[in-house]
Amino acid sequence: xxxxxRRKINHWTxxxxxxLSFSSIIVHSQEKSEEKEDASKEINLNSIEMKExxxxxxxxxxxxxxxxxxxxNVEIPINNNDDKNKEDNNNDNNxxxxxxxxxxxxxxxxxxxKAEGGIKIEGGGFSVQLNEAQRQKExxxxxxxxxxxxxxEKRKKKELEQDKRMENSxxxxxxxxxxxxxxxxxxVERYPKPYGxxxxxxxxxxxxxxxSMASYRDPVCPSTLIDLFQQSAFPxxxxxxxxxxxxxLEPDCIASLPQKTMRYLSQIRILRIDHSDADGxxxxxxxxxxxxxxxxxxxxxxxxxxxxxxxDVHQIRMWESLNDRFPEHKRKIVVSTYPIAYNVSEDTYxxxxxxxxxxxxxxxxxxxxxxxxxxxxxxxxxxIFESPFIAxxxxxxxxxxxxxxxxxxGLPHVFLGEEVLYSIRLWVAGWRIYNPDLxxxxxxxxxxxxxxxxxxxxxxxxxxxxxxxxxxxxxxxxKDGGPLPKYSPSEEGVKxxxxxxxxxxxxxxxxxxxx
Numbered sequence: 001x002x003x004x005x006r007r008k009i010n011h012w013t014x015x016x017x018x019x020l021s022f023s024s025i026i027v028h029s030q031e032k033s034e035e036k037e038d039a040s041k042e043i044n045l046n047s048i049e050m051k052e053x054x055x056x057x058x059x060x061x062x063x064x065x066x067x068x069x070x071x072x073n074v075e076i077p078i079n080n081n082d083d084k085n086k087e088d089n090n091n092d093n094n095x096x097x098x099x100x101x102x103x104x105x106x107x108x109x110x111x112x113x114k115a116e117g118g119i120k121i122e123g124g125g126f127s128v129q130l131n132e133a134q135r136q137k138e139x140x141x142x143x144x145x146x147x148x149x150x151x152x153e154k155r156k157k158k159e160l161e162q163d164k165r166m167e168n169s170x171x172x173x174x175x176x177x178x179x180x181x182x183x184x185x186x187x188v189e190r191y192p193k194p195y196g197x198x199x200x201x202x203x204x205x206x207x208x209x210x211x212s213m214a215s216y217r218d219p220v221c222p223s224t225l226i227d228l229f230q231q232s233a234f235p236x237x238x239x240x241x242x243x244x245x246x247x248x249l250e251p252d253c254i255a256s257l258p259q260k261t262m263r264y265l266s267q268i269r270i271l272r273i274d275h276s277d278a279d280g281x282x283x284x285x286x287x288x289x290x291x292x293x294x295x296x297x298x299x300x301x302x303x304x305x306x307x308x309x310x311x312d313v314h315q316i317r318m319w320e321s322l323n324d325r326f327p328e329h330k331r332k333i334v335v336s337t338y339p340i341a342y343n344v345s346e347d348t349y350x351x352x353x354x355x356x357x358x359x360x361x362x363x364x365x366x367x368x369x370x371x372x373x374x375x376x377x378x379x380x381x382x383x384i385f386e387s388p389f390i391a392x393x394x395x396x397x398x399x400x401x402x403x404x405x406x407x408x409x410g411l412p413h414v415f416l417g418e419e420v421l422y423s424i425r426l427w428v429a430g431w432r433i434y435n436p437d438l439x440x441x442x443x444x445x446x447x448x449x450x451x452x453x454x455x456x457x458x459x460x461x462x463x464x465x466x467x468x469x470x471x472x473x474x475x476x477x478x479k480d481g482g483p484l485p486k487y488s489p490s491e492e493g494v495k496x497x498x499x500x501x502x503x504x505x506x507x508x509x510x511x512x513x514x515x
Contacts, residue, residue: 003460007484008319013384013502015249017441030380034137036411059336059342060369068102070165070221076284076441078111086402095489099192100391102474116205124331130331131480132248142259147278151431154404165340174385180408191210192478195211196208196295196296196297197331197398197399197400198205198399204316205234205237205312207237208238208239208295208296209237209238209295209296209298209314209315210240210241210291210292210293210295210297210298210299210399211228211238211239211299211300211301212286212288212292212298212299212300212301213243213288213300213301213303213474214242214243214281214284214287214288214302214345215242215243215244215246215303216245216278216284216303216451216452216453217245217247217250217275217451217456218253218450219250219305219450219452220303220304220344220444221303221304222252222253222254222257222304222306223242223251223305223347224301224305225240225254225257225261225264225309226257226258226261226346227305227306227349228263228305228307229264229351230241231309231311232307232310232312233312234268234275234313237312238267239267239268239295240267240268240269240272241269241271241289241290241292242268242269242271242288242291242303243270243273243287243291244270244271245273245275245277245284245453246275248274249324250353251373252272253270253303268290271287271288271290271291273287275456276454278413278457279412279413280411280412280413280415280460281392281415281418282407282408282411282418282467283409283411283412285300285392285407286407286408286409287409288300289402292399294399295399297319297397298395298396298401298402299396300349300392301441302393302443303393304440304443304444304447305339305393305443306342306347306348306349306441307349307440307441308349308438308439308440308441308444309442311441313438314440315335315440316437318335318436318437319335319397322335322384322434326432326434329430329432331429332397332401332433333391333396333397333398333433334431334432334433335395335397335433336387336391336395336396336433336434336435336436337389337391337435338360338391338443339358339359339377339439339441339443340358340441340443341442341443343372349442354440355438355439356439357377357378357438357439358377358435358439359376359377359385359387359514360372360387360388360389360391361384361385361387361388361512361514362374362375362388362510362512363388363510363515364510365508366416368472369420369451369471370475370503370510371416371419371420372389372420373510375457378435382435382437384434384437385434385435385513385514386432386433386434386496386513387433387434387435388418388423388427388433388478388501389423389433390419390422391419391424392418392419393435393441393443394441401426401431401464404430405422405425405426405431405487406432406487407422408421408485408486408487410485410486411464411470411471411484412463412464412467413457413461413464414467414468415454415459415460415461415464415470417468417472419483421474421475424475424489424493424494424497425487425495426457427493428493450488467485468481470482470483470485470488471485474494475494476505477491477494478512479503501513
């Protein structure tokens, strides 16, 4: 009995959802129709106004006559020169007689009576504008005012909807807004962090994943969240920590989500800060990690990413298979590489590209720093290499890695050096990095039409020089008396990493381990 009752409730729930979806579609289509109608009216108004201006210019160019327009088609030019009128009158008297003269004067008087109230004197000539034309002009202006009023009403309606959605996001998500860095630091100190380690006997379908996603003024952040949940096999086990760095005028990652994604709001934790307070990617990764709450796995991505269908199942399967293949690492394995690219015009994961997997297998020296230098594209699951680097846009491992290798909050305005420092810290702490055997993510590279922090912040790289120098001292063993990073790996550990991957800092060479 209770099962039947529950089934009825579920049926009614589906009916209600369908009705709400259908009504929202109707409202949306009506709004689109109104917008098209207003646009069409405005085009017609502009066309009519251009014709009126052209007509007005013609009237102004008449120098010695009356241009009298009756209705829309009849135009009668009449000379207004006094001498010419006298000569015409004399000719009329001599040639046609009094009767003909009276007829012509009558026609002129009739025309002037029809134009009564519409005569405007300009210089030496007359420009006659009928009352009908004036009424048309007023009607056009009224139409334009009505269109502007409707647009203003729609704008205010959208603002109210945005405010309402923002209220919902604050109500249902783990939502934090900090006007400054001091408040954010106090939040972290009072927020204890458990750290996950997925048990071997735990059903993979039940294992939870925390996604770290930093977003800097990114308009595709909402669509990344939508794709993340929609393409997962088990969306209820996905939890996301967003560090949003926007101005308050830009679309919010959460408030901009469509209704169908609202069911996942309780699985999203967002920390918002004004973009003018942003300190670069290293600081953003740190804040994202502070939103982790003990999930089994930790995964880091960028806010402009698209996902392969059932990506969560594939990701856990890859991690487990690597642990089976390399048991000597005792489950301290990180899966990472640069994602493939997707076409932003299609805005979806590229079809049949999952078998092409970039492998980060060597580095180079740039500005006295080691950086990833390139990737080989593999085409089969048997191609597995130990990688010297993690990719900041995609790496995955057990949540416990945040406890053993926490992110450093003291690297403001650092760009070069972010990936290599964290990679070496992981390796020295006993973690090993391997490439995946399947491309489950696709990335929007370059983004030439989107704002970047180094374009917004004056002298971004100059401001980051002090923090970047701490990385150089740590990884190149510079003894200039300057400070090291907060989490600097041991010198012996760094040297062991260099021996393992064939790095020579004196000659600035890096052995290629694949291809």
